[in-house]
Amino acid sequence: MLDGRNRLNLDGQLAEAVPEELTDGPSPLNRAGRRASDALLDHLASMILRGELITGNPLPSERELMKRYGVSRSVVRETIIGLAGRGLLKTSPGFRPVVNKPDYDAALDSVGRLVAHLTTDEEGVKNIFESRVFLEASLARWAALNARKDDIRELEERLLRNREAVGVRRIFEATDVAFHDVLYTIPRNPVYPAIHRAYVDWLRKPWSSIERTAEIDLVMYAGHEGIFKAIVDRDPDLAEESLRRHLNTAWEFVRSTFDFQARAGGTARPSVSPSPEPASGQ
Amino acid sequence: MLDGRNRLNLDGQLAEAVPEELTDGPSPLNRAGRRASDALLDHLASMILRGELITGNPLPSERELMKRYGVSRSVVRETIIGLAGRGLLKTSPGFRPVVNKPDYDAALDSVGRLVAHLTTDEEGVKNIFESRVFLEASLARWAALNARKDDIRELEERLLRNREAVGVRRIFEATDVAFHDVLYTIPRNPVYPAIHRAYVDWLRKPWSSIERTAEIDLVMYAGHEGIFKAIVDRDPDLAEESLRRHLNTAWEFVRSTFDFQARAGGTARPSVSPSPEPASGQ
DNA sequence: GCTGAATTTTGGTCGTACCAACGTAGAAAT
DNA sequence: ATTTCTACGTTGGTACGACCAAAATTCAGC
Structure with a gap:
């Protein structure tokens, strides 16, 4: 018997909650x-x-x-x-x-599917990325002003992990994201972490196609370190500035990848199909 | 005639663009x-x-x-x-x-449907609202630092319109939104205006249920004026601070409405069915 | 008790059919 | 000839029944 297993808990509720719309009359178009x-x-x-x-x-x-x-x-x-x-x-x-009851993540995720298509050209990616820099810079400023001790401890720890991962692509990327993530959690509003995940998700493709060497990792790490120090020093302007510089550096790497891929797939419709040819059978 | 009317321009394209997935073999489950x-x-x-x-x-x-x-x-x-x-x-x-080709607006709009359910309780609205304050405060700061002359002119004009609308509920709300909107356009990234529209949309319900008197309008207007002056004076800290204060004041009004409405909820359909009776059968 | 084969259930797809709402076109009326 | 009305074809919404292949479930055999 599969009585209580994969039957959800709606055996009772459903039965009576069935809206009249669905039960009235035979079956023609339901009202209006x-x-x-x-x-x-x-x-x-x-x-x-x-x-x-x-x-x-x-x-x-x-x-x-x-x-x-x-x-x-x-x-x-x-x-x-x-x-x-x-x-x-x-x-x-x-x-x-x-x-799948929706939360902020699900909400952002649903945008993602649409945003995905907006991030196929440099313009779209740039707009999104720019907004990210903007938000994150503000978060850095906020962190410098309001981070608690344990926030800073967390930040430091993730910074260390990031340091250790220099040169190991996959892990470096993960610790990179993890470091940035702390910034989004500091205001303690569930909206921000969701936004961060969304950004990471949307920018994953262009991001992951950037070159990775130990040197580049070091540059990135240095950026993280600078941000961290500014926050520890409670210097909001420097924190913001550091973060901006850091992400803009990253952006340069991302952008350079577009010079390559931006070949066939222009923005509008150079369209592979040469001509609509309105004449075919029909 | 209906020849070129409701037939789209895809007579040609479609015919050849049909992916093999859809044409191969008989019709059982297509690959994988x-x-x-x-x-x-x-x-x-x-x-x-x-x-x-x-x-x-x-x-x-x-x-x-x-x-x-x-x-x-x-x-x-x-x-x-x-x-x-x-x-x-x-x-x-x-x-x-x-x-319906999607743009940033459509993207945000699709989240809206989900966010709608997150804004039924004070907690959800607060989270969203807080993120708005955060973003807009940053935008105010940015405006103070980077607004062009014509941005400021625009801001001033809308501030005036807002002033004139004090006491006239509908118009005041519109000019209020219009004023704030300038802040979102100053960075010249199409993402921000879309976000603003989304915020306005999401928060419309709780927002529109707040009390409106000429006095309150004046308080709001004063907030706008303060923000404007700070931007004109190129004082980022003050601009941010002014905006924060302004929106937090507004939030107090919004919040007070929750004590009332937090009754039946009545989001979607007041629904004829009184209650699902969670205890029935199973 | 656990693994593997037999069986039932379920999702994915197709095809046909019917209804009601339009729209078109042709017939009828002016 | 212009207008009016009617028959017919098209279209979206829904129902029903049938298949297949992949799951889930059951059952047999080790």
């Missing part, structure tokens, strides 16, 4: 051109957001849902896809969708 | 558990982002698409829903989906 899948979507979305569907649990099977709500499988599937698109479900082909 | 709708989605997404599908134009009919790509209607529909979820299409029941 509202899609059945939209109604179901709203319903499930609401359940997820209210915590009635536990995060991490799989959704009931599609066939179960269609029985439960009296809709066709098409509707169920479209609903699921819609929810997934909104970040309320994680789907992977062949598996049950998993409930 | 990849959903056909995902493949189609990527394909269309790419076309939209590359401008091959013109923004504002309707997509071809579903039946047309299924013929074109050799997939079933289910796949086409699921693709469309997926694209809509990503903000690449605007759909309204009964009408053809409309191409």
Whole structure:
């Protein structure tokens, strides 16, 4: 029996919470051109957001849902896809969708998919990167002014780890990110760490394509050290300045990679397809 | 006639751009558990982002698409829903989906749907608001250091308009937003104005529920004036400080509204169904 | 008890069918 | 000839049934 296992905790709730929209009459267009899948979507979305569907649990099977709500499988599937698109479900082909209550991370993540396309040209990456420098510089300033002792201890520790990783690409990158991350946690607002993860994610591609040598790592590390010292010295202007300089240096490396890749894939549409040729069959 | 109207310009392109994934073999699961709708989605997404599908134009009919790509209607529909979820299409029941190339605004907008749920409690609003204060304070500092003459002229003009609107709720709010908006445009990075619109959007609900009197408007205006003067005087610290103080004052008003509204919540649908009754069956 | 084969369930896709809302085109009326 | 009305085709929304292959589950055999 699979009674209490992969059935979520919605055996009861669902049954009665079924919106009238989904149960009224035969099955034609539900009132006012509202899609059945939209109604179901709203319903499930609401359940997820209210915590009635536990995060991490799989959704009931599609066939179960269609029985439960009296809709066709098409509707169920479209609903699921819609929810997934909104970040309320994680789907992977062949598996049950998993409930994914959104937090700041999920929110940023959903932008990510769009931002991804904005970061295909240098212009887009530059805009994003610039905003990052701006924010992070402010965070550095804030840190210099407000960091607690344990914040500084954490910063120092991660700085050390970064030092030790010089020359070891993967680890250096990780410790690099980890160091910067402290800056985002100091204000103790969950929004910032989420933003940081988002930045790292968005800029990962161009970032990871930059050259890496022990010398370059050392330059980067030196930047971190400078930032750290300025914060320890409680010098906001210097902290900001150091961080700006550090990230701008990094940007130079990133930018240099664009001179290469910026070949075929221009910004607008040089478009590989030579001409639309409106004449074809049809 | 409907010849060149609601057919987009993709008669030619589509035909040849069809990815092999969608054409190979009979029709079982396309390689590696990849959903056909995902493949189609990527394909269309790419076309939209590359401008091959013109923004504002309707997509071809579903039946047309299924013929074109050799997939079933289910796949086409699921693709469309997926694209809509990503903000690449605007759909309204009964009408053809409309191409909607995303920009920073659209990106932020897609987060909005998720953020909306995070702003239902004071905690969430506070986090968001705090991040706004932080960013805007930095922008004020930046403005004090780098604003051009015409930036300052613009700022002054909007400050005046704001002054004139004291006491006239709707107009005051608009000019208020307009004033702040200048700060976001000064760095000349399209990301910031988008962020501002997003903030305004997210915080609109709690914001618009605050009390409004001529006196309060005057306090707000005074805040704007202080910020403006600090920027004109090229005093970054004062500019930042003024802005912080200004927004924190506003926050006090916002916060006071939570003591009231924190009743039923009433985000989406006041919903006829009174309560989910978390204790039923199972 | 644990591994592996047999079986059931489930997601992915297809195809067909029906409804209601439009829009078009042709027929009918002015 | 212009307008009006009606029949028909198209389109999006939904339902149902059928397959396949990959999971999940069960069961047999070691």
